[in-house]
Amino acid sequence: MEELRQKWKTLYAQELPAMAKAKDEKQNWPIHLDHCFARIIMDNAVGKDKPWTEVVKSPAIKHMSEQQLKDAIKLGESIADGSEDINPLNERSLKLRGKSGPGRKRKVIAQDDAADKKTKRSESSNISTYFLPSPALPKKEIPPDETLVTAQDLEIDVQLKRIADSKLTPFRKQILSMLCQIPRGRYSTYQAMSDYITNTSHKTCARAVGNAMRNNPFAPEVPCHRILAADGTLGGFGGHWGEEGKFADRKHELLKEEGISFDSRGKVKGPPFRSFSRTASNAGR
Incomplete structure (x- = not known):
């Protein structure tokens, strides 16, 4: 279980955000923040017909079952390799949460592009890396205690x-x-x-x-x-x-x-x- 938890954490908190910020051509990325990837994947793989928060107790990474972890990892990997389109998954997640529909069209792709342009400037090294974009996938494994995870899941x-x-x-x-x-x-x-x-x-x-x-x-x-x-x-x-x-x-x-x-x-x-x-x-x- 610990191996599955670490694999899931690395996938949604490091790999997918890095791919989105690098504009990997496998997807037309609508989001780039780690907790957004967790929301989309867990709503679709764990919640299925409802937000994941109604199915799994928080912190999710601690309370997800082995099968739920495997399902989340499988969907995340499908997004990473381009075999699953993240955009309809995102829309479905938003709809489950009442944040999509007529009159509430979300221009998330344009917003994300604008945010990326604003952050692609040289920043001082004394500012936390949290405020900086990730230009590419991590080149070396990050120790578990340094892995970016959402506040809700800790x-x-x-x-x-x-x-x-x-x-x-x-x-x-x-x-x-x-x-x-x-x-x-x-x-x-x-x-x-x-x-x-x-x-x-x-x-x-x-x-x-x-x-x-x-x-x-x-x-x-x-x-x-x-x-x-x-x-x-x-x-x-x-x-x-x-x-x-x-x-x-x-x-x-x-x-x-x-x-x-x-x-x-x-x-x-x-x-x-x-x-x-x-x-x-x-x-x-």
């Missing part, structure tokens, strides 16, 4: 251990540990995090929180993209700030994929997540 304890075992400062560990508590589809703010720390631990400020997130080495599993400015605007990402920032489009893309939307004024819809836990926030210390 247990919080796994990420907390990665943070705790790192050489980051205690404050940065505390901030990154708090990020692990924010559910997919929710967001929080720098101010909400600083308020919590000030009330339960020591005095700090939103700016200090933002600085602690710079160059997050554990993204996207530790989701710094879910943190916005106190006024509901985009905030920072990859060392840049606001809608004019170098990575603003990428942050919007990630938030949109998770169901977070903004109004015409650029303000996020819905209240911020504030239910931080003392146990988890101190776990990274």
Whole structure:
């Protein structure tokens, strides 16, 4: 089972995203993010007539049966070799989730092409590789603890251990540990995090929180993209700030994929997540 899990993880989190970003000619790729490949494959191979989340308990990689893993791997490999067209599979997945149909045509291919053009610029080496495109398939095997996987498919304890075992400062560990508590589809703010720390631990400020997130080495599993400015605007990402920032489009893309939307004024819809836990926030210390 562990061998199957690793094979599945490598397929959806490394190989397929790399092929999409390299525009491999085997497919007309509508998406390029790892969790999108997981969604499409699992909805079709595991969920079948419903979203996979209604069939398998999260984290999926831990709870999928041997047959479900084999079915997911088989479909993923068919996408990789071009024998299965990913586009109708994507449309079917979206339809199962109520995100497709008349009046809601998704221009995902055009959006993905536009995102690729914006990211094909030379970036500073001190920025996490999470913010950079993968130009080709990995040339060497990546150790399991460095494999890109979605936040939804990982247990919080796994990420907390990665943070705790790192050489980051205690404050940065505390901030990154708090990020692990924010559910997919929710967001929080720098101010909400600083308020919590000030009330339960020591005095700090939103700016200090933002600085602690710079160059997050554990993204996207530790989701710094879910943190916005106190006024509901985009905030920072990859060392840049606001809608004019170098990575603003990428942050919007990630938030949109998770169901977070903004109004015409650029303000996020819905209240911020504030239910931080003392146990988890101190776990990274």
